[in-house]
Amino acid sequence: MNDCLLLGKFSFGMGDRFSHQGKAQLRACQLATELGAEFIPVWNKSNREHTFIGTEPASLRAEADAAVKALGWTKSYHVDADHIRLETVDRFIASSDFFTIDVADSIGKPAAAADVKAFVDRHPELIGTVAIPHIAQPFTISRAEVERVANKFLLAVQDAGKIYQRIAQAKGVANFITEVSMDETDSPQTPPELLIILAALADEKIPLQTIAPKFTGRFNKGVDYVGDVKQFEKEFNDDLAVIAFAIQKYGLPPSLKLSVHSGSDKFSIYEPMRKALKKFNAGVHIKTAGTTWLEELIGLAEAGGDGLEIAKEIYAYAHEHVDEFCAPYASVIDINKAKLPDVTTVNGWSFKQFTDALRHDQKNPGYNPSFRQLLHVSFKVAAKKGDRYYAALKKHEAIIAKNVTENLFERHMKPLLLGSSEPVKTSPRPELVPA
Numbered sequence: 143m144n145d146c147l148l149l150g151k152f153s154f155g156m157g158d159r160f161s162h163q164g165k166a167q168l169r170a171c172q173l174a175t176e177l178g179a180e181f182i183p184v185w186n187k188s189n190r191e192h193t194f195i196g197t198e199p200a201s202l203r204a205e206a207d208a209a210v211k212a213l214g215w216t217k218s219y220h221v222d223a224d225h226i227r228l229e230t231v232d233r234f235i236a237s238s239d240f241f242t243i244d245v246a247d248s249i250g251k252p253a254a255a256a257d258v259k260a261f262v263d264r265h266p267e268l269i270g271t272v273a274i275p276h277i278a279q280p281f282t283i284s285r286a287e288v289e290r291v292a293n294k295f296l297l298a299v300q301d302a303g304k305i306y307q308r309i310a311q312a313k314g315v316a317n318f319i320t321e322v323s324m325d326e327t328d329s330p331q332t333p334p335e336l337l338i339i340l341a342a343l344a345d346e347k348i349p350l351q352t353i354a355p356k357f358t359g360r361f362n363k364g365v366d367y368v369g370d371v372k373q374f375e376k377e378f379n380d381d382l383a384v385i386a387f388a389i390q391k392y393g394l395p396p397s398l399k400l401s402v403h404s405g406s407d408k409f410s411i412y413e414p415m416r417k418a419l420k421k422f423n424a425g426v427h428i429k430t431a432g433t434t435w436l437e438e439l440i441g442l443a444e445a446g447g448d449g450l451e452i453a454k455e456i457y458a459y460a461h462e463h464v465d466e467f468c469a470p471y472a473s474v475i476d477i478n479k480a481k482l483p484d485v486t487t488v489n490g491w492s493f494k495q496f497t498d499a500l501r502h503d504q505k506n507p508g509y510n511p512s513f514r515q516l517l518h519v520s521f522k523v524a525a526k527k528g529d530r531y532y533a534a535l536k537k538h539e540a541i542i543a544k545n546v547t548e549n550l551f552e553r554h555m556k557p558l559l560l561g562s563s564e565p566v567k568t569s570p571r572p573e574l575v576p577a
């Protein structure tokens with residue numbers, strides 16, 4: 143199962159909706175690596191994003207290759223077909239070498255009764271008292287519980303197997319990395335459920351290297367974690383213990399690790415995550431996307447003049463269409479409409495008022511998470527502006543790049559791997575990327 147393309151221990155998923163920030167994003171990985179915190183870059187874009195923006199998967203590969211060449215990056219890098227399913231995978235086969243197989247839609251739909259029975263019969267080790275190193279309280283799992291979990295997840299796992307086989311046949315097993323995602327669903331998966339799911343994925347012979355469960359608490363777009371940090375920490379630790387156990391028990395690839403989706407901006411859980419990863423000597427994949435688009439807007443606003451004007455126009459349109467834009471994201475945003483400034487107010491703002499409200503700096507009294515979340519889900523407005531938006535990105539490349547790099551490096555990579563309090567060997571200012 144282990145002859146697949148290997149993913150590095152720490153990897154960072156970077157979405158770039160408008161394909162202009164590849165170099166600025168890669169620069170963050172370079173800076174982190176210089177400090178001894180190596181992050182392998184993975185550029186991700188989902189089918190939905192390609193459709194909204196009007197791009198093809200090949201354009202993401204071209205962007206990644208160009209950034210790598212421009213910055214002289216010599217380590218590995220990957221292009222992730224994010225949240226693909228059987229009906230959407232084909233257009234990604236040629237240009238991707240990382241596939242996030244999304245089977246959330248099949249969760250809760252029962253598999254064939256005979257398959258469930260066969261699964262439970264095949265895994266007596268999951269029934270009874272299951273002691274896992276580093277989990278203080280052994281799991282107690284009844285046969286009925288294994289059946290319940292199998293009924294809920296086995297069809298999803300079988301779907302993942304079908305999609306994996308299709309990619310493997312088209313690309314060859316050795317040429318790609320497999321992730322399975324279950325995050326876009328209603329209820330979080332508990333550590334015992336994760337164990338049962340991993341046993342089933344191993345049965346399907348999927349050389350899984352990352353798995354994205356839904357964690358406890360809310361992972362809203364572009365803002366901090368909302369939930370019980372202690373409970374998250376406990377489950378995150380238990381998930382790491384389950385993964386280490388499942389690698390041994392079921393022969394899954396030793397590189398298997400957690401993938402944290404909507405992983406940007408979750409500042410309050412980075413420290414518990416960092417401690418847990420250290421304790422287990424485990425790797426992690428952090429998947430981000432929209433945080434970079436928000437830095438584009440911040441950079442445009444900071445540029446002033448026509449840049450600030452575009453940023454304000456985007457907010458004005460978003461504000462008029464707030465219900466329409468928010469509806470598809472109901473489970474991943476929490477916008478307080480009363481806190482959204484009206485359009486006239488924002489049109490009167492200086493660049494600093496705009497960036498204070500938008501930038502994710504919780505210590506800044508001007509920071510407005512509702513404003514930030516609304517803009518997060520409003521990237522379609524920029525897409526509609528087409529060439530005018532792209533021209534502004536080019537014109538203000540330097541100031542945007544500075545914000546994109548600093549955001550990923552200072553606010554994400556450093557706290558995740560180095561710890562905000564730990565001294566760093568050098569303190570390079572993220573310079574502007576070479577043109």
Ligand SMILES: [Zn+2]
Nearest residue numbers: 323325403404
């Ligand atoms: Zn996801």
